[in-house]
Amino acid sequence: MPSSTLRGIILIMVSMTIAAFAGxxxxxxxxxxxxxxxxxxxxLGMSLLLLPYLIWRFGFAGLKPARPGMQMIRGLSMAGATTLFILGSQTVDYADAIAILYAYPFLLAIIAVLFLNERAGWPVWIGVTVGFAGVLLVIRPE
Structure with a gap:
């Protein structure tokens, strides 16, 4: 396995561990x-952590988005999604809340086809359907 692949796998695993603790x-x-x-x-915490790196890496010009309107919509969507996840996780077990997050690839594939005119072949639909079935099995195993 190439060292860059191993590095990527390790970074993703660390990222998911941090995300689980943060959640x-x-x-x-x-x-x-x-x-x-x-x-x-x-x-706010993420901004304070990333801002020095972004300024060092890209300069102040790198902080200006190419499409500010789309960036604003994206930011509001993320804030709304985070707030709703916090509210939802108060009413279900945290493990169930995380399992529900794994429905994301299924929703993402549908949105990509409908709104971004992406093409998704049968392997994609089979993969996301099997993954979604796994989510349902974790949430309601009976």
Missing amino acids: AIMKLLGEQIPAYLVAWFRF
């Missing part, structure tokens, strides 16, 4: 403060 912390905080504040602090 658990968001669920705990969501029980104590409003969900929108949890989301706001999450994005």
Whole structure:
């Protein structure tokens, strides 16, 4: 296995571990403060961590998006999704909330076909359908 592939696998595994801890912390905080504040602090923290690197790597010019309107829509969508995840995770077990997130590839494939005019062949649909069936099995194993 090439070292770049192994490096990518390790980075993804570390990323998923951090995301799991972050999600658990968001669920705990969501029980104590409003969900929108949890989301706001999450994005503030990420911004403070990434801003120095981005300025160092790309300069201040790299902070200006090419399409500000689309970036605003993306940011609002992420803030809304995060807030709704926090609210939803308060009513279900955290393991179930994470399992539901694995429906994302199924939804992404549908959205890509409908709105981005992407083409998805049978292997894609078979893969996302089997994955979605796995999600349903985890959530409702009976």
